[in-house]
Amino acid sequence: MERVQVEEKGHILVVDISQEMTMEVVDDLKKDFEDFFSRSWQGLALDLSGGCFMDSAGIGFVTALNNRCLQEGRTFCLLNPSEQVIKTLKLGNLWDLFQAHQSLYEISRLYPAE
Numbered sequence: 001m002e003r004v005q006v007e008e009k010g011h012i013l014v015v016d017i018s019q020e021m022t023m024e025v026v027d028d029l030k031k032d033f034e035d036f037f038s039r040s041w042q043g044l045a046l047d048l049s050g051g052c053f054m055d056s057a058g059i060g061f062v063t064a065l066n067n068r069c070l071q072e073g074r075t076f077c078l079l080n081p082s083e084q085v086i087k088t089l090k091l092g093n094l095w096d097l098f099q100a101h102q103s104l105y106e107i108s109r110l111y112p113a114e
Contacts, residue, residue: 004032009104013039014079016047021058029061037068044069045107049080054088062089066098077101 003025005016013036019025036044046065054062062078069076077099078085089095101107 003028006036008039008041010108011042012045012104012107013041013043014045014047014104016050017052018050020053020055021061022053022055023057026057026061033065037072041074043075043077043107045077045079045101045104047079048085049082052082052085054085059088059092059094063094063097075099077107079104079107 003017003019005018007014007016015033015036017029021029044065046062052058066076078101080102081089081100086095086100089098
């Protein structure tokens with residue numbers, strides 16, 4: 001089963017994670033994202049619209065992606081996060097750390113190519 005689907009939309013890398021983000025899969029996701037960070041892009045949009053369940057490892061992974069993007073001067077956002085994702089991040093008092101957008105069009109308007 002494919003863990004992620006990746007699409008480059010101009011300067012934005014859109015990564016759709018179609019499975020649960022749990023301790024069992026986070027190590028493999030980390031390897032995938034190391035490859036993604038070697039690419040040239042300005043913004044990372046993590047599509048979590050599929051209802052993606054996250055345990056503490058998944059929450060830590062998403063938080064680490066956000067921090068890495070900030071450190072590298074790139075933008076990071078959640079794309080159309082499901083209600084379950086929003087609820088999980090709010091329960092952990094982490095929701096306010098993230099930018100969230102409902103569509104790729106919205107993201108491309110907010111983060112235009114430089």
